[in-house]
Amino acid sequence: MGAALEARGLRVALGGVEVLHGIDLAFAPGCWTAIVGPNGAGKSTLLKALAHLVPYQGNVTLLSRDARDWAHRERARTIAWLGQAESGAEDLLAEDVVMLGRLPHQDWLGSAGESDHEAVRWAMDETQCGAWRHRPLGSLSGGERQRVLLARALAVRSPLLLMDEPLASLDPPHQSDWLAIVRRHVARGGTAVSVLHEITMALHADRLAVLEAGRVAHHGGCDDAATHRAVERVFANRIHVQAVGEQFVALPHEGGR
Template sequence: MPPSSGGGPPPAVEVRRLQVALGGVPVLTGVELTVAAGEWVTVIGPNGAGKSTLLRAVGGLLPAPGAISLFGTPSEALRRRERARVVATVPQSPVVPPGMAVLDYVLLGRTPYIPPLGRETAADLAAVDDVLGRLDLRGFADRELATLSGGERQRVFLARALAQGATLLLLDEPTSALDIGHQQEVLELVDQLRREHGLTVLATMHDLSIAGEYADRLVLLSAGRVAAVGPPRAVLTEELLAAHYRATVRVVQGEHGPLVVPVRRRHG
């Protein structure tokens, strides 16, 4: 799905000339990005390219005055509770309160809908139960997060974001701790929810084949700039990956997108 233009609805995400420096070091320099409502865009790039920084800026965790709009509203104009109803983020390493059970953690996703000093409603509990069921987590509801495997925790983090009911989902390496079976389950679920409920997805991924299978468009970040953008077949080319990842790969055209296969370099 290409970005909307003309008199259509505003894009879900619009980034214009984004500059971010961390500790005085430039990380993103002049990044431009548009994500249409209902689109799935995945940001790829080598380590240190600025992928996570870009997601944090879009999610409001880093200041970016005048550079980011969400559904037509300047990001800085959104209050915290308003933003939480629009944007849900699954970071790479969420902070988990010690001793917290899975059910209570996922319920935190309903915080934007619970009045101050109020309690969750039956509707909040039903929303959480539905998400736990979809992610095969009902059997873990009373377990402490600290007792779960990395892959199980990753599904719980996604469950909290989905329980939030936001229309924009930011996923920072959502499959990094998952085995291949759960990778497919999680991404198929996200794609199903996107189609059923009009979710917009902006993700980062290291696995290029998976990125190409699920995204409508890919954005290749390199050294803090957009090096390429377009459908997976246009971005996942042997030439671009060699130039920006310094990798020797073979790209095979699959049914749903290009498959990137590392090729061992010849010696001698």
């Protein structure tokens, strides 16, 4: 089976400065890949290029087709996006914000159908935000708001889920809920790609893409010792990856640099 999403020779320049330098990465269906790396490594820029949100050179292939060949609405039905620190219409009710995820499935100026309402109910149940469906987005706390925006992405019901810092403002229990949501998505055959600063949470993924200075420093399994060493190296050996039971965690390295 081919890659669900693939980048070949991907280069991105921002403000005339190249920040991604020939990225080669493939993301398999039914797999969750976490992207990690120090500040300025190009993580968010890579995710935006994969989502066709910033201009790029090179090739991005979506379900074995060049991403440039996809119609906008078709691509929007296939890739669900959760961006970092997204703003929105503060007076929109939470339920209406989630319904925005159904726009790629609706006819132009058409009204929402039963399948749209069912998708919204399911997404809000998944993220446990149904209790404030009738509250304006601007009245919600940071964590509540993030769960609504995640529900909007899930409501698309797309095979690919791309998330930039999805754990922002979420407390530990809801971070665990997010992990379960991603696991269910990939269990259904979906593909998830997330940029994470929380290295321990990233180590729950199937694979880790480690970025450094706009290049892929390593791409491998989260249980692979080579992956752990790559993570430690790009963070200047200020963290240490070790096993705790059946899971790997990232801890501060007492030796520092």
